[in-house]
Amino acid sequence: MSAGSFAFFMNVPTLFFLGLVLAYPVIYAAYLSVHQVGLAQLRRGVFTFNGWDNYSRVLEDPLFWIAIKNTSIFTAITVGSEVVLAVLIALLLNQTGIWTSRITRFLILLPYAIPPIANGLIWSFLYSFQFGFLNRILFSLGLIDDPINWAGNPDTALYAVTVPYIWRTLPFAIILVHAALQGIPRELYEAAAVDGARAWHRFWHITLPLLRPIIAIILVLRTAFAFAVFEEILAITQGGPGDATWVAAWYSYKITFSPPNNFGMGSASAFILTLMIGIIALVYMRMVYRRVTL
Amino acid sequence: MFATSRTAKLMLHIANLMVIAFILLPLVAVLIGSIQSEKALQADTRRVLPLEFTLDNFTVILTKGEQKGRIFEQVTYLPDNIKNFYTAFLNSAIVAGSVTFLTLLFGSLSAYTIARQRFRWTLFLLQANIVARFVPVIVLMIPLYVVMRSVGQLNSLSGVIIAETGFLLPYAILILAPYFDTIPAELEEAARIDGCSRFSAFVHIVLPLATPALAACGVIMFIISWHELLIPLILNARPNVMTLPVVIASLVGDVHVFFNLMMAICLLALAPTVILVALLQKYIVEGLSAGAVKG
Numbered sequence A: 001m002s003a004g005s006f007a008f009f010m011n012v013p014t015l016f017f018l019g020l021v022l023a024y025p026v027i028y029a030a031y032l033s034v035h036q037v038g039l040a041q042l043r044r045g046v047f048t049f050n051g052w053d054n055y056s057r058v059l060e061d062p063l064f065w066i067a068i069k070n071t072s073i074f075t076a077i078t079v080g081s082e083v084v085l086a087v088l089i090a091l092l093l094n095q096t097g098i099w100t101s102r103i104t105r106f107l108i109l110l111p112y113a114i115p116p117i118a119n120g121l122i123w124s125f126l127y128s129f130q131f132g133f134l135n136r137i138l139f140s141l142g143l144i145d146d147p148i149n150w151a152g153n154p155d156t157a158l159y160a161v162t163v164p165y166i167w168r169t170l171p172f173a174i175i176l177v178h179a180a181l182q183g184i185p186r187e188l189y190e191a192a193a194v195d196g197a198r199a200w201h202r203f204w205h206i207t208l209p210l211l212r213p214i215i216a217i218i219l220v221l222r223t224a225f226a227f228a229v230f231e232e233i234l235a236i237t238q239g240g241p242g243d244a245t246w247v248a249a250w251y252s253y254k255i256t257f258s259p260p261n262n263f264g265m266g267s268a269s270a271f272i273l274t275l276m277i278g279i280i281a282l283v284y285m286r287m288v289y290r291r292v293t294l
Numbered sequence B: 001m002f003a004t005s006r007t008a009k010l011m012l013h014i015a016n017l018m019v020i021a022f023i024l025l026p027l028v029a030v031l032i033g034s035i036q037s038e039k040a041l042q043a044d045t046r047r048v049l050p051l052e053f054t055l056d057n058f059t060v061i062l063t064k065g066e067q068k069g070r071i072f073e074q075v076t077y078l079p080d081n082i083k084n085f086y087t088a089f090l091n092s093a094i095v096a097g098s099v100t101f102l103t104l105l106f107g108s109l110s111a112y113t114i115a116r117q118r119f120r121w122t123l124f125l126l127q128a129n130i131v132a133r134f135v136p137v138i139v140l141m142i143p144l145y146v147v148m149r150s151v152g153q154l155n156s157l158s159g160v161i162i163a164e165t166g167f168l169l170p171y172a173i174l175i176l177a178p179y180f181d182t183i184p185a186e187l188e189e190a191a192r193i194d195g196c197s198r199f200s201a202f203v204h205i206v207l208p209l210a211t212p213a214l215a216a217c218g219v220i221m222f223i224i225s226w227h228e229l230l231i232p233l234i235l236n237a238r239p240n241v242m243t244l245p246v247v248i249a250s251l252v253g254d255v256h257v258f259f260n261l262m263m264a265i266c267l268l269a270l271a272p273t274v275i276l277v278a279l280l281q282k283y284i285v286e287g288l289s290a291g292a293v294k295g
Helices: A003-010 A012-033 A039-044 A053-059 A062-093 A099-107 A116-127 A133-140 A157-182 A186-194 A199-226 A231-236 A248-257 A263-288 B002-034 B038-043 B056-062 B085-116 B120-132 B137-150 B157-182 B186-193 B198-209 B211-227 B230-235 B244-250 B259-293
Strands: none
Touching: A003 A012, A003 B085, A003 B198, A012 A263, A012 B085, A012 B120, A012 B137, A012 B157, A039 A263, A053 A263, A062 A099, A062 A157, A062 A199, A062 A248, A062 B002, A099 B002, A116 A133, A116 A157, A116 A231, A116 B002, A116 B244, A116 B259, A133 B002, A157 A199, A157 A231, A157 B002, A157 B259, A186 A199, A199 A263, A199 B259, A231 A248, A231 B244, A248 A263, A248 B137, A263 B120, A263 B137, B002 B259, B038 B259, B056 B085, B056 B259, B085 B120, B085 B157, B085 B198, B085 B211, B085 B244, B085 B259, B120 B157, B137 B157, B137 B230, B157 B211, B157 B230, B157 B259, B186 B198, B198 B211, B211 B259, B230 B244, B244 B259
């Protein structure tokens, strides 16, 4: 068998699955997004073409723009804090002389093991106004006199839902930074120490520049995934209070699955989200896989 | 000099304690929440530790609602999904196990050709996989539903397995390809000279060497599949084919289920992957960084 046909046969299952579960559905979503599709049409399987109607209705919906704004704020906060925290905690894990760092290193991956939806429910217990675990701790420590309505207050709800998401996805970023730290030659630090560079200077002039590529990767990856946040929103706030935590994926979900079930508009809004994430994905590809050229 | 290093050390210890407290906060919450009664949670809303502990929440879930125990004595209604715990747990295990197997099987076939056979189209396939990894499930919801309905795979575990396998294959390939790249090609070439076919060189020489990568990829696939909510939520509506995340999601906003029972079922659902992470941490760390930064 020639190398070419061997390579092709090896990829038949992958091509089949990519086609069935990713390519065809994405194209189909694009198709639905330019048709009028409600429950009745979906049952009959007959869709009327309505051009850009769904898109213009989505773009004219104030709730969609609130969702985009909330998603942007959510993404900026989670990704920004994750990058800063990941660098700080990875440096902390790197302190071989500190015995508590070994405990942290052992525990650091735990949040990765928690199902997102369970994470959401656990934090809804933590945040509960009346019965919440967080308020209980703060009462016991004497830090508050009255309970705080963390996720039920429209002014704080969006910030409240960022914390569970950061908690769950931070280990990934820490692991990438920690792995990159292991790749920095010790000699660089030793030479700098000989030159009398202080710890802060060593960090600023050696560590940080060498971490820049991995930080860029984390920024792009986490931005793409934070844009599609769903489970924590579903479990903690369901978009509420009011529209305070409506995010893009929640918008598509609600438009599609709550009456009057506008599948066309749902597809259109999901497609807009996909295009935004797609742009991020292309940036990522250029960054990481630069040596791969067509 | 000595003094500053001692304060520095103290600061580092404090920083570690803060990080540890942050990591453990939700885990302590789920644990303490699950071992008390609704009454205890409501009686004193300012206590961290309840006056008495009970395992009744777990008993009622694990006996399918038959043994109600003391704290559910008065309860006349329990959601069916709570009683369906075993089915959901088994479904989750079947789905995650099958998805892990299939993504490893097909992923390694593809990753190997991408690493070894440098054709224009295999490079294109790699790029397609990189982009495919980013496709949000939310855009696939309705099309997947329609596709699975037309092939009669709604309300079945196989439908969920097919959908998740396709959804996770790109990531599996991205984790595996860089590892296959590091295995020296000379080994296969020698085997080929000895009359080995391409495929049997792959199966008998490359795959055994790739065991660490397969372990890393496999455990990550299992975890992601165990966690997946949207795909089974959309494809499966019948209780007999629900997975654990779907059961947990169904409790959101259910007035009959209070935090104690919710926390108990969350704890049971997160235990398997927590054990996996604790045991196979090394592999997960390698897989996560391979899948993100190498190509």
